[in-house]
Amino acid sequence: MDKKQKFLGEYIRKNPNSYAALWEIVNDYTLKDYHPAYLKNLNLFSVKFKQNKLYKGVETRLKAEQSTSIGQKIPDIYFDKQNKLTSENFKKYKLTFIDYWSTTCAPCIKSMPEIVKLYNEYKDQNVNFITVTDEQNPNRIETAKNILKKNNATWVNFFDTNKDFQKKVNATSYPLHFIIDENGKIIARISNNIDEVRTIIKEYLQ
Known part of the structure; x- marks a missing residue:
């Protein structure tokens, strides 16, 4: 390239x-x-x-x-009046993994068990997990909740109801993964590759 x-x-x-x-x-x-x-x-x-x-x-x-490529700080995201994602969210953890997905994305749903497996591997090593679901319709939101529950995805999930996440990080496809350090700096921005996510988390913690 x-x-x-x-x-x-x-x-x-x-x-x-x-x-x-x-x-x-x-x-x-x-x-x-x-x-x-x-x-x-x-x-x-x-x-x-x-x-x-x-x-x-x-x-x-x-x-x-x-502005949201590797080495940059992730911007503050406002999902709705009650929910937001700011630098304060990252200070408590060595790393934060963010998965951006939609219920219409087959690869997203297919990879969710692998994300759950990754979560179970690293949840006790000060790694935080977050999903951001690109759904605004109440029926689709309910579908998303059922998918997360079915897969035992017990971490924090946000619904991108204002499309603020999509706009600020220029998310053009699913699934999109971010790895963020404790300072809010983007360590990795990865499209649909959980194996790469696992490798980066492992190497960073080592």
Whole structure:
């Protein structure tokens, strides 16, 4: 991907108004997740090209994800009037694992037993577990509660009723996993890979 983005950057310098190049960035982001070179390459387009609506939309999405990439602090999230996720939530634990999911996501439901297994492995090692469920409809919320109960997921769950989590971390797919340290810093941002989550938690605690 590094070589691909370098090549694409050279192409944009020669063709600063290329919609094909912009769509190539969008395609890579959609299929391969975030890469820091995306924003660098976006900056190479002409001043005039940067005024179009598509460019601005892509730039906004990428900047939102950059702000919640590895090494950054996760922003405060407000789910509703009673529930929020702030830096205070992370201070009590060495690590916090966040799983972002939806009841319409088959891989999310399939991986839940593995998350429960991971929880049982590390709950006594000062690792906190949180799920953020992307559901707003009362019927879907009830379905989510039943899925969590069926899988013995006894940790804290938030419903992203205001879409605040989705917007602030630029969550574009499920399942999405975050590992946060006690200072609220993002250690890892992982798409659908519990084995990788397990490896990172293990190595960090060691």
